Amino acid sequence: MTAPRKMEVRKFEYPQVGKDDLVVKIDMCGVCGTDQHYWLGELDANYPIIAGHESIGTVDRVGANAAVDLGVQGEVLSEGDRVTWSNSIPCGKCYGCRWLAWPKSSYCTSAETYGNDSCEDPKLRPWLTGGYAEYMVMKPRTWVYKVPDELPTDVAVLMDTLVSIRGVETSMSVVPAMREGFAQFDMVVIQGAGPVGVMAAFKAKAMGAGKVIMIGGPKERLKVARRFGVDQTIDIEEVKNAADRLEVVRSATAKIGADMVVECTGFPAAVPEGIDMLRIGGTYVLIGCWANRGPVGIDPSKIVTRELHLVGQRYASPQQHARDLKFLVKYSKDYPFASLVTHRFSLDEVGDALQMQGKFGGMKLAVVP
Ligand SMILES: [Zn+2]
Numbered sequence: 001m002t003a004p005r006k007m008e009v010r011k012f013e014y015p016q017v018g019k020d021d022l023v024v025k026i027d028m029c030g031v032c033g034t035d036q037h038y039w040l041g042e043l044d045a046n047y048p049i050i051a052g053h054e055s056i057g058t059v060d061r062v063g064a065n066a067a068v069d070l071g072v073q074g075e076v077l078s079e080g081d082r083v084t085w086s087n088s089i090p091c092g093k094c095y096g097c098r099w100l101a102w103p104k105s106s107y108c109t110s111a112e113t114y115g116n117d118s119c120e121d122p123k124l125r126p127w128l129t130g131g132y133a134e135y136m137v138m139k140p141r142t143w144v145y146k147v148p149d150e151l152p153t154d155v156a157v158l159m160d161t162l163v164s165i166r167g168v169e170t171s172m173s174v175v176p177a178m179r180e181g182f183a184q185f186d187m188v189v190i191q192g193a194g195p196v197g198v199m200a201a202f203k204a205k206a207m208g209a210g211k212v213i214m215i216g217g218p219k220e221r222l223k224v225a226r227r228f229g230v231d232q233t234i235d236i237e238e239v240k241n242a243a244d245r246l247e248v249v250r251s252a253t254a255k256i257g258a259d260m261v262v263e264c265t266g267f268p269a270a271v272p273e274g275i276d277m278l279r280i281g282g283t284y285v286l287i288g289c290w291a292n293r294g295p296v297g298i299d300p301s302k303i304v305t306r307e308l309h310l311v312g313q314r315y316a317s318p319q320q321h322a323r324d325l326k327f328l329v330k331y332s333k334d335y336p337f338a339s340l341v342t343h344r345f346s347l348d349e350v351g352d353a354l355q356m357q358g359k360f361g362g363m364k365l366a367v368v369p
């Protein structure tokens, strides 16, 4: 991506592979809402960048040290292994890393990530750190995991989407016994019917949620969501008014409100609407509103007088990645994950993919170099 809405295919030299290096041949890279934000110019980026950070690939060349050091679960990496990796590499030095939550690295304020580096800055050579490419070079200290044989590539590619709804787990681990946070059999509302919303529904259900209601559209997405644990859907194209949607949720919850509402839309207007849907002491999890799309009016007294909990989340940690890989394997036979990748694009068509993503077409779009 050379600028917002500008994409071109460039050739780079195959990198030199030293003892500490790992080059991965990309098999597939999912299209993420974050790439959409770069495409629309809603997030700062050092253009030109090779975007894409939901990649799954095969080890192409690996140095002797990297083979041992980068596989974090004791595995030795060798050529031909299918691999996935955590997109955030905690620095280990900042206040967040040292004092707040090590090894829960999402508090790291200077984590290295993928899919947003300048591919002209001489300091960042060899530049191949984005997923919309044939090859990627792993950064030092990346947490790399072998993909278990049970997971085909078009299921493993969902890893980044799955780790992105970490907030569902975070809110469950508040104090469910005291009816704070999200507990088993609880009523959950998911705002947003894209891949993130579907993963949030699946995760909440797998962790014991009772009824899961999803608000979103279009119709085809809501239909897919029902195969991933959603019990009731509210189509925003049919129920257009926020007050009416609130009424549907209230009557589905015996006028009590939802125990947890998860925002997976990226639209600030969803936030006050979702807050209104919570029961007293309920938990609101914000996932989709990653880029700044402007402020939104919230009446703080609702949070105070109804004792609401707000849960935000940054990156997913490498530990989350490891846990969710096992999670995906555990449920891979029970849910039709592979059906979530609905459209495949070549490298020349990445711009088309991002355009389609903006129109909520399909479900998970993926680039196959
Ligand atoms: Zn992503």
Ligand SMILES: [Zn+2]
Residues within 6 Å of the ligand: 090, 091, 092, 093, 094, 095, 096, 097, 098, 107, 108, 109, 110, 111
């Ligand atoms: Zn740090």
